[in-house]
Amino acid sequence: MNPVDPAQRMRLADQVAALDRLIARVEAVRLSLPAGDSSRWSGPAGFAFESAIRALGSELGRAVERLTEASAQSRRALAGVTAGVR
């Protein structure tokens, strides 16, 4: 990447900002999942519901983790580009 190209730097900054917004969005989705407790309905169906909600939460947790990694790497690349400009 050309370190002095301002358009490319802007796109990189946009990527960081968009990833941060996406992390917040997926995190909010994860927190809004229905409670996975089976106190209100019991038996095998309650257990299956509980497991499915737990698995969904884990999957969303993985997505947040990978998006955070993408954001961190993009931020690092942006820092490198900005340092090159100076």
Add this chain to the structure above:
Amino acid sequence: MSDDLVISGGGTVRVETSALGEAALRLRTVSSELHAGLRDLACVDRLIGPALLTADGSTGLLAAELAMDDAERSLRAASDRTGALLGALSAAERTYSLAERAAHGLWQEVSAFLAYGVGRALPLMLPFLAPIAVGVGAGILLTPAREALAAAFSRWAMVNSTVVSDPAFVIALRTVVGAVDDFGAGLIGAPPELQRLAGDEGLGLVGLATAARVVLGIANRAGALEETRVSVEPVGAERPTEPPSGWRDRAARIPQGEVPIRIERYTVPGEPDRFEVYIAGTQDFSPVAGDDPFDMTSNLSGVAGLGSGSERAVRQAMEQAGIGPGDPVVLSGHSQGGLVAASIAASGDYSVSALFTLGAPAAEVPVPAEVQWIAVEHDDDLVPALGGNWRGDDAVIVRRRVFDGEPDREPFAPAHRRDRYVETARLLDGSADPRITAIAETVDPGSGARGTSRLYDARRL
């Protein structure tokens, strides 16, 4: 005191389908958010093209790209899981409801069979039971300390209010009330096949209403529970009012004192006027009709479907308020007021857009499916149980247990009090259940509506 509401689509479905419904609602939001998130991620992914990635000296952008690919896979998997879970929840809701309904049907069959058997056996037991009953009755009538006996009974009722407020007692009472026609059929020796065909479990030609008519017929011979004509008069002047802000507000507007009917009229430019009618519960518990039509006579006449004095009073008030057959009206009532509201809705004489009953013995009133009905019942309130078993799936039934532990020391049905139902209605306002919110939307006259309110008093003649 519990804040948990159980909302079901009718019948006596005891599974918390509201919990399933709310979970489904949340998952639908999750699903649409995940779809939007995937779209956003695709946009982010396009910001840095492959040319830039390879031109980048460091491996940072490539690592970010790989991480985004992983995130996309996870989001897609989460989206698929959400879709599958939504399908399963919908199937579970249907299956639970079917299973519960089948169990309830079986329970009704068994109780009807037992009640019929008790009715058949009673004449055989009469020679043994009659002397005991006569002895106890004579003892009560002849004792010089009758007032002390009544006071002692009242104290007993207060001390044992836990018994009548026990949900198990309420279920048992509903079962007994629901099977009273079978008991009667057994007592008169009707063939069991005929009773099965004509009774609640069959064509529904005879049921609780028939039993109530028999009781009324017997009581009328003794000069009790006799219906009369009624008259209605507006009390005070019309007052400006705001539209009710929700279910709690509606419950709180139901009159409690001696003036039993409140009617509000809302004018919305370009639309027909809308009306809200609020109807109080029983005011007079005497078995002999006095001045007040909101009495025990009306309770029995209402359950019997014979057009009670209180129902006629509300109809007169509605006529005086200018409510025409095509004007949209919301009927709200507590206890007997709910029974009256349901009976008027069942008649089809008015364009009832919603029916909101609190602790009403109205389960067997044949309200048409097109009338939106929210029936609130407390698990520890025996009064709704006196209306028998729910039929059909059309009413949205909201249940709540008021007392987790010991109920308040009150002489009669502490969970039946209107203020307890106002509290439940407040919880209902916070419910995201789509059945409740859909009804709330249709009855909202809008913020631009201007309203007036008037009270109506009713008297027996």
